[in-house]
Structures are given as structure tokens and as C-alpha cells.
Amino acid sequence: MLEPAYQVDVVIVGAGIAGLSAAHRLTSAGVTTAVLEAAPCAGGRMSTEKVDGFRLDRIGQLLSTSYPELRLTPGLGALALRRFAPGVLLHRDGRTHRAGAPAVTGSARGALHVVRALASAPRGPAAPPGRTGAPVGGAVDQARLGTALGRIATTPVERLLSRPELPAAQALAARGVPARTVEGFLRPLLAALLCDPELSTSSRCADLALHAFASGRLCVPEGGAEALPELLARTLPPGTVRTGVRVTSVSTTSVTTAEHGEVRCRAVLVATDARAAAELLPGLRVPDFHPVTVLHHTTDDPAPAFAAGASLLLDADRGGPVAHTAVLSNVDPGRAPAGRVLISSTVLGAPPDGVDTAVRIHLSRLYGTSTRRWETLAVHHTPEAVPAMRPPHDLRRPVRLLAGLYVCGDHRDTSTVQGALHSAHRAAAAVLADLGATGSMHRSDPAPTLPSAA
Numbered sequence: 001m002l003e004p005a006y007q008v009d010v011v012i013v014g015a016g017i018a019g020l021s022a023a024h025r026l027t028s029a030g031v032t033t034a035v036l037e038a039a040p041c042a043g044g045r046m047s048t049e050k051v052d053g054f055r056l057d058r059i060g061q062l063l064s065t066s067y068p069e070l071r072l073t074p075g076l077g078a079l080a081l082r083r084f085a086p087g088v089l090l091h092r093d094g095r096t097h098r099a100g101a102p103a104v105t106g107s108a109r110g111a112l113h114v115v116r117a118l119a120s121a122p123r124g125p126a127a128p129p130g131r132t133g134a135p136v137g138g139a140v141d142q143a144r145l146g147t148a149l150g151r152i153a154t155t156p157v158e159r160l161l162s163r164p165e166l167p168a169a170q171a172l173a174a175r176g177v178p179a180r181t182v183e184g185f186l187r188p189l190l191a192a193l194l195c196d197p198e199l200s201t202s203s204r205c206a207d208l209a210l211h212a213f214a215s216g217r218l219c220v221p222e223g224g225a226e227a228l229p230e231l232l233a234r235t236l237p238p239g240t241v242r243t244g245v246r247v248t249s250v251s252t253t254s255v256t257t258a259e260h261g262e263v264r265c266r267a268v269l270v271a272t273d274a275r276a277a278a279e280l281l282p283g284l285r286v287p288d289f290h291p292v293t294v295l296h297h298t299t300d301d302p303a304p305a306f307a308a309g310a311s312l313l314l315d316a317d318r319g320g321p322v323a324h325t326a327v328l329s330n331v332d333p334g335r336a337p338a339g340r341v342l343i344s345s346t347v348l349g350a351p352p353d354g355v356d357t358a359v360r361i362h363l364s365r366l367y368g369t370s371t372r373r374w375e376t377l378a379v380h381h382t383p384e385a386v387p388a389m390r391p392p393h394d395l396r397r398p399v400r401l402l403a404g405l406y407v408c409g410d411h412r413d414t415s416t417v418q419g420a421l422h423s424a425h426r427a428a429a430a431v432l433a434d435l436g437a438t439g440s441m442h443r444s445d446p447a448p449t450l451p452s453a454a
Contacts, residue, residue, distance in 0.1 A: 017417065025073075031435065034242065043225075043230065054340075057294065059292055059385050063219050069425065075235040081221060090316045099135060149210075152214040153215035168196075169200070202390060222334060266404065267404045268406070273409060293347040294346050299371075329341050397412040400430040
């Protein structure tokens, strides 16, 4: 049971990556912190299922090595990232082509705007109307795209955020980006990065996604998505994180739990997903969400591994339900037992009926091999996987609701791992500023007697 006389400085509700990273910043400042999580384990949506030696992510959002918060967040110094091959593989007209490996270049223009240079590039050999031999055109087109991405990498973020805001698809058209570049490269890439196949996302958020892609490498945490929150939880002071504790109400000076009554404190930070946060904080906006379905298959056939290597494979034809797929055992060998190939594929939006059959048919075309003997390991459907970022989108939603009451999560920033960590950074800074804390306010108090971990 909780000791009713004990007062912890800050109670954090939710042990996803936002709550855990905020806890690191607070404890690093000497502020006593308790993280209460209703689920049996920490991690939130960054979870990984273990099946017969395979490690299968439930959502599998892509990370970038250029995310600043991966370097700035205390506790993540030992995080191992497994990188995809540079650029991406694009499948179009029965063939695959590599594109998007950035070139080193000088000054920058706006992220989507700079691709306008492709409009004057000569076309490749004759092809059906609207088509070219490669998804983004011939050799000159691809060279210019590489140069454009290099320029994007050096564009200051402040300049990207000062551009007019439209839905990303409209912004591409308004900026004069040629249709072959949009359909052959930008749409499938941005759909994968934003989990938004219709590109209804704010153009500013799309600009940021391209900036991250161009200035770093796509990657995943070694051992599965859960490795990131597990590392954060493991490197907090013992007893900080308590699972199986359901918070039913919050105020500026306490939280009430279903199992252990009231916990008194000096500040409360709600770090749950958007819907759970709104239940605790009436009036908080709940965004729309992008549903995501991830299917994991395995085979002992080496053909897919040879076909894709360690690349992210995108379907520029939009010829089936799969938006992107990868042989994840090539990217991170620890995700599959020896001698087995792990193929993880993502369906964006509402999945079709008979999703596994439809995905297998699509994957057979993308990888150029039969999938009939592939084994399905898991199908993970998450209806509220990623908060939508339609314009107008405030990339810096307030994290301070009242003195003593705060909120963070990817719904307060961008719907990415970077956004979740950055919102936690902002929230922790606000808590510390309001408390005026340079250390614990309870130096003479005993250690908190919190519920046992479930």
C-alpha cells in the first residue's frame, strides 16, 4: 500500500516513452518522481511480441538517426539503433529502383519546395503516359532528387515551420512538384513516414519528416520497439516505475488510484495517449487517428532477403494493401532465430477483408517470389496507432495546463518518437520552472512505499 503521509514531488501518469523520458529529466534534477502505469508493463504503444524466437513490433513506427531527442534524452545513451540501407527501394511496373539516398550539397530551400527542380529535368525513355522507367524518372531526375534531399538536410527547421500550411498533398501541387516525383517517390515515402496514405497531414509536419529522412538514416531499435522504453525504465532509480496501478482522477496536488487510494504530490504530469489523457483531463482535445496494421511473416526461402537486402521497400504503384515492407531480419538479425527470415509489412488505413491473403498476394509481386508457404506469425491491428496531424496543426501544443498540472505525449507535438520525447522535454522543463526545484523537496522523507511492480 501507499504510505498516505508520503508526498512525492511529481507523479507521472503513464509509462510510455514520453512519461519515462520526463521522469529521467526530473530525477536528473533531483526531483522525486513516481511513474504510475495501468498496464502490466511499461512501453505503451512501443511494444514487441515474442513468438518462437521472433520479436514482432505491434506498430513499428520508423525512426531516424537524425532525431535530436534520441541524443538529448537522459537514459538513452546505450540505445542501439539498426539502420536501413540508404534511401529506399521503390517498386513500380514490376521492377525495383533505389532512390532517395541524399547527396552532399550546400544551401537549402523549403523541404517540399526544393523538389521543384525536378520539373525541368529531361524524361527517360518512352513510357506509358505519366510513367517513366524509374519511379522518379531517368538518371538526371534521380541525381537532382539526391541533390534536393541533400539541400533539405541543411534547411533550418525554423524555415520549414514558417512556410504556409496546407495538407501535404495540396502543398506538393501548389509548389510545382512534378506528378512523377510525387507519385513515384514522395507519396509512398511520406505515407510510410507519417502513416498517412492520403497525405492529409500538415505540410509543415511533412517538411519535418523529409528533413529527418534527408539528414539521417531510417532505423529501428535493436531487439524491437520495446527496447527504447525498456532502456528508459531500467535506467531510472529503482522503484520509480510502478505498473498495474490505474489512475482514476488527477488534480494539481494529488492523483487517485483504483488500487491504492490517493497519492499526494506537488505536481502531476499526464503522459498517456490522447484519449486516456482526455478522460483524466476533461476538455483536452482528442485528435483523429491513423489506423495501422502490421503483419509479420517468416520463411526459410532466402529470395526475399536477397531481393530487398536491408532496405525499406515501398510500393509506388499502390497496387495492393501494403504501403511498405522490409526483411527486418536483414536490418536487425536479432529479431529472428538463425536460419529464418522475418518479413514485416505495414497496411495503412482500414485493412481489407482477408487482410493476410491480400497482403500475401501483394508481397509476392513486391518480392518476386511465391508467398504460399510463408508462415504468418502475427497480425497486429491498432485502430488508434498514430494521432493525425491535419492542418492547422500546432506542433507545440501547451504542456502546462495549470501550475501543478501538465500533459505530454505525441499528441502535443508531432506524431513521432521525436515528438513524444520532445513534448516530454518541454513538460519536464515547465514542471521544474514552476517548482523552482534544484533538488528534491523531500530530502528528509523516507523512500516512497509504492505498489509492487506487477
